[in-house]
Amino acid sequence: MNKLYMTIKDKGLTILLILVALTLIGIKFADMDTNDNLNEEPNEDSPTYIATETKTLAYDELGKLSHELLAKFAKNRADSGKSELKDPILIIFGETGKPDWKxxxxxxxxxxxxxxxxxxxxKVNRLEAVAILDNIVTESASIDLNxxxxxxxxxxxxxxxxxxxxxxxxxGNIKSQQAKLLNNVMSIYQPQTATN
Known part of the structure; x- marks a missing residue:
């Protein structure tokens, strides 16, 4: 009986030592993989981050909400300093803090x-009812958010x-509702009737 007890105890100790050795070997290999990844150059084809359903809020120097930028998908590349957005929506807020433009x-x-x-x-659409300029429609445009x-x-x-x-x-400038078409301009004006 005593001899049988020692055998089970020895087997348990042996199994424990094997588990400790395997754990130490695993930690060593994991550490080597981590160090290898730290020394690798970033892959230029890989984005820095990818996000879905993004929402970014920006405030002016007085702490008022300036604009909100939403996107269904965003991908940032640190090497170019650009973020790519899919289905972006920009909401521009006015002086009153209400959304003026979409x-x-x-x-x-x-x-x-x-x-x-x-x-x-x-598409640039005016959200407030009283405006000189209501809509701008084109296939390509750039906006300086500053x-x-x-x-x-x-x-x-x-x-x-x-x-x-x-x-x-x-x-033009969205905030001041000023826009100037540069070439081949064709306009249609509809006189407004005065209401009493």
């Missing part, structure tokens, strides 16, 4: 200087209270 597109890039490059079915300047080099349609204008190229 900008949407199929895709966009944003760089570290806060320049937003929009592509595919770009100044809210907007620019496009392709065909653009502007719509507002009693007018519609089409042309090629645009410069």
């Amino acid at each position: 900008v949407s597109a199929e895709r966009a890039d944003i760089d570290e200087n806060r320049l937003l490059f929009l592509q595919g079915n770009v 100044t809210q300047d907007i620019m496009s080099e392709v065909a653009v349609t502007l719509e507002g209270d009693g007018f519609s204008s089409k042309g090629n190229g645009l410069i």
Whole structure:
């Protein structure tokens, strides 16, 4: 009986020593893999991060909400300093803190200087009821989020209270509701009737 007890005890000790040895070997290999990854150069083809359903809030120097940028999908690349966005929506807030403008597109890039490059079915819509300029529609535009300047080099349609204008190229400022079509401008004006 005593001899049998020692055998079971020895087997248990042997199994315990094997488990400790395997654990130490596993830790060593895991540490080697971690060190190898730290010494590797980042893969330029790999994004720094990928995110879905993103929401970014930006505030002005007084702490008021300036704009909100939403996207269904975002991919950032540290080497280029740009983030790629799918189905971006930009909400621009006015002085009252209420949303004034909604900008949407199929895709966009944003760089570290806060320049937003929009592509595919770009729409800029005024959300407040009283406005001179209501809508801007184009296939490609860029917006400086610092100044809210907007620019496009392709065909653009502007719509507002009693007018519609089409042309090629645009410069303007969303906040001040100023937009200038650059070439081949064609406008239609509809006189407003006075109401008593």
